[in-house]
Amino acid sequence: MAAQTAPVDLTGGCQCGAVRYRLDRTPDRANICHCRMCQKAGAAPFMAFADFPAAALTWTRGAPKTFASSAIAERGFCADCGTPLTYRPLGRDEIALTIASLDDPAAIAPTVQFGLESKIPWLDGVLALRAVDLRNWIDPAKIGNRQHPDHGA
DSSP: OOOOOSOOOEEEEOSSSSSEEEESSOOSEEEEEOOHHHHHHHTSSOEEEEEEEGGGEEEEEOOOEEEOOSSSEEEEEOTTTOOEEEEEETTSSEEEEEGGGBSSGGGSOOOEEEOGGGOOTTHHHHTTSOOOOGGGTSOHHHHOOOSOOSSOO
């Protein structure tokens, strides 16, 4: 994915709203990573990231806490709700944001996969499973959603 030089308005943040960010450009690359560290950090089969120059990112509310997950990188997350937010290679002027933390996660699509040596075998067939729209299962008004809305600073 080629970087866009015109200003863009990409915003995102954590589940509780304690940490919010704004990006001023599109990513240099977007990917999913199946490596075991990403699986553990996201408590998920893989994580999806979009890579940006660090200067493109502005924290508009709060800031993530970081954890040095390896000798080469640190991961940022909300200290209040635990939402994974960043992956930052040490010694480089770039940062990767979790695509799902964007207010509009459909705005950026991954174009490459990494860490296939750790890919969970059942993942290839999982999207072919029976699909259930949650709105048919439970009334959204009864959920009592306490998440920060997907908009604003």
